Amino acid sequence: MKTAGGDGRVDLGSSSVERDLGVHIDNELKFSKHVETQANKANKILGLVRRPYEYLDQESMRMLFIALVRPHLEFAKCAWSPRLEKDKKLIGGVLRRATKCVPGLKDLEYEERLKVMKIPSMCYRRVRGDMIEVYKFMHGVYNCKNPLELNQQSGTRGHCYKLKKNACKTSLRQHFFTEL
Known part of the structure; x- marks a missing residue:
């Protein structure tokens, strides 16, 4: 930062991405950086979950994914929702990778793997969450202006x-x- 003269004013620099309350947002109001960051964190945790086990059955992988990986993909989802197809694919890709980690499911189609593991898709969870929020607003669960x-x-x-x-x-x- 440089001062612009003797009057005490300071020139502020510009940045393309800012982080507020853990959510990255760029100067075009897109959340692609946030999605990328959270998907990378979730992939790292998925690798850490998968590595120590020689054999992971469906139920164990399901519980580990729900408890350790999915919270990173859904962090602050009230503030953002992926609207770009590349962001949706990036988030869904983590779940695709997780379902392929289970022996015996690798050769099945993605939707079949989800059914077998009893895990809803990330897209379904986003839509369901939005419907729940609409219900809460419409029925006065929140004490604020609708x-x-x-x-x-x-x-x-x-x-x-x-x-x-x-x-x-x-x-x-x-x-x-x-x-x-």
């Missing part, structure tokens, strides 16, 4: 909880939680 709006103009069948879908001008806003 960011979601009900569509008052539509005659809904069966329930009165149809959400209003706002028009978005940018692709950034399209993927916000309130615009799902």
Whole structure:
């Protein structure tokens, strides 16, 4: 940092990525660096889990993945959600690798490995988590202003909880939680 004269002002430098509360965000409001960092951490832990065992059965691998690896992939998921396909593939790739670590499952298709191990996909968990949050907002579980709006103009069948879908001008806003 340099001072810009004798008046005590300081020129601030710029950076392309900042970290706030453990979440990396770049100057284009993308979370690709965060996804990359968390996927690398999860892959390292998966390697540490796999290495000491000569044989890992399905149930042991499932419990180790859920307890040690998945929390890194879902860290601060309330603040970010992967909207880019490359980020979704990077996160899902860790689970793909974990399911291939179990002997006898390596030759099965990915979806079959998930069914056998009784683990939902990362994409399913993100959608399920969003639906749970919508339910909590709509039924007053949170003691705050509801960011979601009900569509008052539509005659809904069966329930009165149809959400209003706002028009978005940018692709950034399209993927916000309130615009799902």
